[in-house]
Amino acid sequence: ILNVEQSPQSLHVQEGDSTNFTCSFPSSNFYALHWYRWETAKSPEALFVMTLNGDEKKKGRISATLNTKEGYSYLYIKGSQPEDSATYLCAFRHSGGSNYKLTFGKGTLLTVNP
């Protein structure tokens, strides 16, 4: 079983704060790294799929970076809003064997206080 770690497990920020969290994954046999946003009582929804070392992706106030050589990705939220409150999941795909499989981290639970 591949090890995908996310930190912190949870964090609370004030509205307007910028924040970031980390996803760590195996640095060998990299294929892709996914980020998902999961609101309570809903299904996870994709934010980004990242495949290249040095990739940076952006969607509104949310952006992500990727370092495949050292095995980490950062997710940034600029000017957090209460509607950003959710669990943020990353998922790793490796290039060997059954590379269709996604291995998920346990997520970072973000709470944005108004």
Added chain:
Amino acid sequence: EAQVTQNPRYLITVTGKKLTVTCSQNMNHEYMSWYRQDPGLGLRQIYYSMNVEVTDKGDVPEGYKVSRKEKRNFPLILESPSPNQTSLYFCASRTGVSEAFFGQGTRLTVV
């Protein structure tokens, strides 16, 4: 509308009574998978399928079966449910390079 549909959304059943959770996608995706979500453990893969008639075990397959007779459907079968299978279940589908699209989830309670 592109979607993954799971049924039922909620189910309470008794130990040992066979049940099936259905999953259907309308995006012609090759790859489908089942996950369970438990507090503190994250999303863990139960089974996956790379195409029709091709299925394989994920990380926690014990007590589950699946089938993939048609591309759009990927039912999850619990032949003899037990209380430790009480969980939130998600079906997901994708192509080889796309993100995963998740169903609405099925909350199963086995008493």
